[in-house]
Amino acid sequence: MINSKENRKSPAVVLVPMLLLSLFIQLVRLPAVVSENRPDLLILVILFFSMNSKFTYKLEVSWLVGIILDLASGAPLGINAFVICSQIYIISTQFKNFAKYAIYQQSIIIGLVNLIVTVLGYWIEHIIGQSYYEINFVIPSIVTALFWPIIFLTCTLLCATFSVSSDKENENKIN
Amino acid sequence: MKNSDQSHSYVHFRFGIVIILSLAVMALDVRSKLLNDIRFYLESALYPVLVFADSPHAVGRVVSSQLKTHSELIKENEQLSTENFMQRADSLKLKDLEAENKALRQLLNSPIRTKNKRLFAEVIDVDPDPYLHRVTVNRGASDGVHEGMPVITDKGLVGQVINVNYAFSRVLLLTDPNCSIPVVDERSNVRAISSGSGSHDDIIINNVPRSADIKKGDLLLTSGIGGVYPRGYPVAIVSKVGFSDSQPFAEVKAKPLVDTDKMRFVLMYWTSLENSEDIKSLAKEQTDSKVILHQRKIKDLIKTLSVKDRVVDNSEGQQ
Numbered sequence: 001m002i003n004s005k006e007n008r009k010s011p012a013v014v015l016v017p018m019l020l021l022s023l024f025i026q027l028v029r030l031p032a033v034v035s036e037n038r039p040d041l042l043i044l045v046i047l048f049f050s051m052n053s054k055f056t057y058k059l060e061v062s063w064l065v066g067i068i069l070d071l072a073s074g075a076p077l078g079i080n081a082f083v084i085c086s087q088i089y090i091i092s093t094q095f096k097n098f099a100k101y102a103i104y105q106q107s108i109i110i111g112l113v114n115l116i117v118t119v120l121g122y123w124i125e126h127i128i129g130q131s132y133y134e135i136n137f138v139i140p141s142i143v144t145a146l147f148w149p150i151i152f153l154t155c156t157l158l159c160a161t162f163s164v165s166s167d168k169e170n171e172n173k174i175n
Numbered sequence: 176m177k178n179s180d181q182s183h184s185y186v187h188f189r190f191g192i193v194i195i196l197s198l199a200v201m202a203l204d205v206r207s208k209l210l211n212d213i214r215f216y217l218e219s220a221l222y223p224v225l226v227f228a229d230s231p232h233a234v235g236r237v238v239s240s241q242l243k244t245h246s247e248l249i250k251e252n253e254q255l256s257t258e259n260f261m262q263r264a265d266s267l268k269l270k271d272l273e274a275e276n277k278a279l280r281q282l283l284n285s286p287i288r289t290k291n292k293r294l295f296a297e298v299i300d301v302d303p304d305p306y307l308h309r310v311t312v313n314r315g316a317s318d319g320v321h322e323g324m325p326v327i328t329d330k331g332l333v334g335q336v337i338n339v340n341y342a343f344s345r346v347l348l349l350t351d352p353n354c355s356i357p358v359v360d361e362r363s364n365v366r367a368i369s370s371g372s373g374s375h376d377d378i379i380i381n382n383v384p385r386s387a388d389i390k391k392g393d394l395l396l397t398s399g400i401g402g403v404y405p406r407g408y409p410v411a412i413v414s415k416v417g418f419s420d421s422q423p424f425a426e427v428k429a430k431p432l433v434d435t436d437k438m439r440f441v442l443m444y445w446t447s448l449e450n451s452e453d454i455k456s457l458a459k460e461q462t463d464s465k466v467i468l469h470q471r472k473i474k475d476l477i478k479t480l481s482v483k484d485r486v487v488d489n490s491e492g493q494q
Contacts, residue, residue, distance in 0.1 A: 027228035077204035082197040
């Protein structure tokens with residue numbers, strides 16, 4: 001049993017493929033109605049790993065992923081990096097017991113933080129000259145919140161399948 | 176406890192750095208365009224990602240085309256043959272009109288547009304940001320595409336190229352609020368500027384006087400003013416003309432002719448003037464002669480003023 005715990009793999013085994021898949025879903029061409037209300041899967045995936053494992057460089061990885069999304073989508077460089085980083089930072093520092101909350105509570109927090117940071121992002125985009133003209137912020141945030149249980153379960157399942165180490169196990173090891 | 180506090184302050188510090196970096200990169204990218212070259216290479220490297228992201232759509236297209244029945248294909252073929260025949264007949268007339276237009280322009284000593292190059296391109300991606308109306312097409316700097324090129328379809332104007340990479344480029348659609356197009360009413364020749372409204376269904380015609388002769392159903396064409404869009408391409412049909420006592424201008428909306436949501440192929444279009452050097456020199460000459468005329472007028476004015484002053488001085492001296 002001890003050996004199996006020691007043989008646990010790095011979170012990157014699941015994180016990297018999940019990030020690539022999320023990036024693909026963020027970029028894939030969808031009908032206009034679906035595209036407007038697309039969930040922020042990249043944030044959800046990074047958030048899962050930042051809460052559930054020793055993911056030290058979560059802010060740096062968020063920033064890098066955001067930059068890649070900016071480049072691939074043609075958005076002003078840095079805007080998605082800012083939005084993703086801010087959400088990860090707010091949730092990880094302001095909700096210290098986030099991992100212990102019930103899934104529905106986590107969804108509500110994610111939805112609210114996503115809404116606030118998205119509005120902030122559009123505000124910055126407006127300042128730098130990229131005008132916006134619709135107030136369709138609420139529905140994408142609700143969709144993102146609703147997708148959290150799916151991402152949570154998927155990532156938990158994948159981590160269990162690929163024997164990825166988690167926080168609790170690491171704490172037990174130290175103790 | 177100390178360790179946790181330290182790690183938290185360390186997170187704040189890292190977040191601060193990351194945010195400053197994001198804002199700096201944003202400012203450099205949007206305002207100073209210093210990162211244009213880096214962006215060009217990085218985006219070109221990411222082209223396979225875009226192609227891969229478009230693959231479900233492409234597969235869907237291939238499958239739907241493969242699943243067409245034989246009778247459907249025969250029907251489509253007949254329809255296309257008929258259209259082709261009609262268009263060939265129209266092109267015969269067009270050649271005659273082109274020759275006539277060229278002759279008339281020569282008589283008027285106007286620049287002759289003859290070399291219109293068109294480049295066929297396919298839409299490979301739509302901007303995932305719902306607030307930006309842009310599409311990505313599979314032609315880039317390697318095909319001679321440049322920023323500002325107008326993009327059209329068989330139905331009308333689509334927009335213009337705003338960003339060029341090695342293998343692909345991004346097109347700003349006419350429905351985007353950042354896109355303004357000089358238009359002219361085909362019926363009344365009233366000039367105006369159209370701007371995107373953010374909706375795919377209509378564009379706004381700005382600052383039209385209440386007395387302007389624009390009616391519902393009028394066809395709006397590109398006016399050619401500004402030199403970006405060639406003259407005479409259909410843009411939209413006026414769908415609403417409203418007046419309000421509180422507003423100094425009429426509220427005019429138009430429906431774009433191109434369905435930007437559904438378009439698959441586009442033509443990237445650029446014009447080059449024949450004997451451009453001659454035209455440049457002619458334009459310069461005209462400008463120079465205007466300047467000379469203006470200078471002569473000023474000299475005459477100074478002369479007349481100085482003569483008047485002398486007369487006044489003389490009369491004062493006599494008194």
